[in-house]
Amino acid sequence: MAVQNLTMPFAGQAAVPVTPTQADLAFTHRLAGWNIGIAISALSIGVTLGVFQGLEHAGINLYSWLIPLNIQSYYQGLTLHGVLNALVWTTFFIVGFFTYALVHSLNRPLRYPQVNQAGLIIMGVGLLMAAVPILLNQATVLYTFYPPLQAHWAFYIGLTLVVVGSWVVGYGFFFTLYAWRKEHPGERQPFIALTIAITMAMWQIATIGVAIEMLGLLIPWSLGLVAGTDPLLARSLFWFFGHPLVYFWLLPAYISWYGMLPKQTEGKMFSESLARLAFWLFLLLSTPVGFHHQFADPGIPPTWKFIHSLLTMGVGFPSMLTAFTVVASLELGARARGGKGYLGWVRRLAWGDPSYAAQNLAMILFIFGGIGGLINASYSLNTTVHNTTWIPGHFHLTVGSATTLTFFGICYWLIPALTGKKLFTKGLALAQAWTWFFGMLFFSNGYHALGIYEGAPRRSMLGAAPYATAAWQPYLVETLFGVTLLLISAILFFTVVIGTTLSWRKLDKAITMPIAEPYDPAAPIPTWLDRWGPWLYGAIFLTLASYGPMLFNLFYHMQLTSPGFKVW
Ligand code: HEM
Ligand SMILES: [Cu+2]
Numbered sequence: 001m002a003v004q005n006l007t008m009p010f011a012g013q014a015a016v017p018v019t020p021t022q023a024d025l026a027f028t029h030r031l032a033g034w035n036i037g038i039a040i041s042a043l044s045i046g047v048t049l050g051v052f053q054g055l056e057h058a059g060i061n062l063y064s065w066l067i068p069l070n071i072q073s074y075y076q077g078l079t080l081h082g083v084l085n086a087l088v089w090t091t092f093f094i095v096g097f098f099t100y101a102l103v104h105s106l107n108r109p110l111r112y113p114q115v116n117q118a119g120l121i122i123m124g125v126g127l128l129m130a131a132v133p134i135l136l137n138q139a140t141v142l143y144t145f146y147p148p149l150q151a152h153w154a155f156y157i158g159l160t161l162v163v164v165g166s167w168v169v170g171y172g173f174f175f176t177l178y179a180w181r182k183e184h185p186g187e188r189q190p191f192i193a194l195t196i197a198i199t200m201a202m203w204q205i206a207t208i209g210v211a212i213e214m215l216g217l218l219i220p221w222s223l224g225l226v227a228g229t230d231p232l233l234a235r236s237l238f239w240f241f242g243h244p245l246v247y248f249w250l251l252p253a254y255i256s257w258y259g260m261l262p263k264q265t266e267g268k269m270f271s272e273s274l275a276r277l278a279f280w281l282f283l284l285l286s287t288p289v290g291f292h293h294q295f296a297d298p299g300i301p302p303t304w305k306f307i308h309s310l311l312t313m314g315v316g317f318p319s320m321l322t323a324f325t326v327v328a329s330l331e332l333g334a335r336a337r338g339g340k341g342y343l344g345w346v347r348r349l350a351w352g353d354p355s356y357a358a359q360n361l362a363m364i365l366f367i368f369g370g371i372g373g374l375i376n377a378s379y380s381l382n383t384t385v386h387n388t389t390w391i392p393g394h395f396h397l398t399v400g401s402a403t404t405l406t407f408f409g410i411c412y413w414l415i416p417a418l419t420g421k422k423l424f425t426k427g428l429a430l431a432q433a434w435t436w437f438f439g440m441l442f443f444s445n446g447y448h449a450l451g452i453y454e455g456a457p458r459r460s461m462l463g464a465a466p467y468a469t470a471a472w473q474p475y476l477v478e479t480l481f482g483v484t485l486l487l488i489s490a491i492l493f494f495t496v497v498i499g500t501t502l503s504w505r506k507l508d509k510a511i512t513m514p515i516a517e518p519y520d521p522a523a524p525i526p527t528w529l530d531r532w533g534p535w536l537y538g539a540i541f542l543t544l545a546s547y548g549p550m551l552f553n554l555f556y557h558m559q560l561t562s563p564g565f566k567v568w
Pocket of ligand 2: 246292
């Protein structure tokens with residue numbers, strides 16, 4: 001015992017393991033269900049506005065339909081679209097999915113369920129608070145809320161509360177994992193639980209930027225406590241948060257791809273050690289790269305932009321690890337199902353299962369998203385695509401597909417698991433996945449091309465642009481085709497979700513969370529891939545090193561001189 005103690009993460013007496021009771025599970029499922037319900041409701045409004053935007057760009061302006069709903073401009077709609085899709089749908093879904101997955105991965109109830117519940121309530125209150133000014137056209141500042149555009153204070157406080165609520169949920173997860181570790185000394189943390197905690201730890205670091213921006217600059221300014229603000233400082237703090245935000249969207253999809261999807265196609269996790277390494281590297285490298293969103297900003301010296309550009313290429317490494325490990329894991333499954341040949345095995349993947357198909361299609365779209373991302377991150381190439389429609393083309397492949405379509409796929413097992421109802425129906429869900437896939441393929445291809453060949457600007461009413469030329473037309477027709485497919489796909493998704501929830505067809509057999517088994521269960525996972533300290537300190541160090549001097553400089557020269565503008 002004494003010798004064993006030396007290798008334990010926590011020395012001392014092990015606590016007695018706790019397993020969840022029916023009541024614990026019911027509580028967890030209710031909490032997850034509320035989060036996911038709010039997420040999907042937000043998405044339903046967000047996506048509808050996306051369709052209006054896509055149609056407007058292609059010359060079909062239907063905004064007069066929205067006047068009775070008090071949507072008064074393209075930009076108010078675009079703010080709703082960005083906030084509801086990119087911030088609300090993602091954050092609430094992730095928190096709900098994680099709540100469910102953490103408990104089932106650890107097979108342990110939440111350590112302090114009230115903490116997690118409080119987190120959800122804070123997030124919900126924040127959402128309502130931010131929604132009111134947006135709907136009243138008092139916060140038409142887009143989801144990046146760059147000053148000197150100035151929104152109503154309730155918008156900033158509301159969004160801050162959403163972030164604070166997600167912190168509280170994270171604390172609930174950390175307490176739970178900590179309790180599990182005390183009850184299981186010497187055991188490796190289960191993959192899904194560990195990677196959930198890594199994602200939430202990354203989120204705690206990332207959101208410090210936006211918290212300082214909100215509390216230090218935007219809230220006092222919108223309340224009139226200070227007369228002006230410093231746009232460059234605010235933008236820098238925003239992107240300190242804004243880049244790791246994209247990893248907050250992606251890592252939950254990766255957790256599903258690594259830790260669940262192989263199981264759904266009878267595969268195994270090809271290398272659990274590599275998978276863990278990838279997540280630790282994302283913890284290290286997600287934050288110190290944000291200046292790659294500010295290549296065009298004056299006032300950030302080129303050296304810093306270059307350093308962040310290089311570090312961004314560093315994130316490519318765990319991304320490649322992910323690509324190869326996940327594909328190898330799926331190939332194992334396809335071969336077990338009788339797949340043959342160099343590529344012929346692809347046909348034997350579980351394409352008939354909508355949950356699987358949606359996620360595999362999401363991965364394929366992500367390949368194109370990743371390639372485009374390397375172009376965005378390249379200091380010089382960025383100037384060609386900056387602020388053109390290339391950028392929305394890019395992120396509809398990433399957050400709009402890799403993340404969103406994966407979450408749809410997760411919904412196709414998780415909603416039946418939460419409601420105890422059969423999926424309504426497999427055919428509709430499969431059609432949903434494929435229409436989203438082709439819809440986004442055409443939509444994003446059109447926007448990429450329009451941006452890089454024609455320099456068409458993003459965040460503009462292209463349908464009304466006097467500088468539009470005939471050369472734009474073929475690309476816009478392509479995007480229109482994409483938007484039509486996406487509209488069909490969205491209708492299918494909401495039909496499946498509502499149909500499943502309201503269905504009277506109960507499951508014959510309870511659905512459990514798919515958990516991929518390791519290919520080689522005997523292969524030990526090195527302790528350095530199970531330790532928090534080095535990675536967490538490393539992440540904090542890299543963040544300080546890559547941001548500290550420049551932020552110090554920006555604060556030192558801070559000029560709170562810019563008044564607020566309401567240009568809408
Ligand atoms: C039916 C599906 C969708 C359609 C047709 C659609 C359409 C559009 C269009 C046309 C724009 C460009 C607006 C402009 O630059 O003027 C846009 C922007 C955007 N979309 Fe979507 N979208 C869809 C789904 C999504 C999803 C699922 C997400 C994220 C989860 C998303 C996130 C965004 C964001 C963050 C912006 C940028 C907003 C801004 O510039 O402030 N979209 N969308
Ligand atoms: Cu970025």
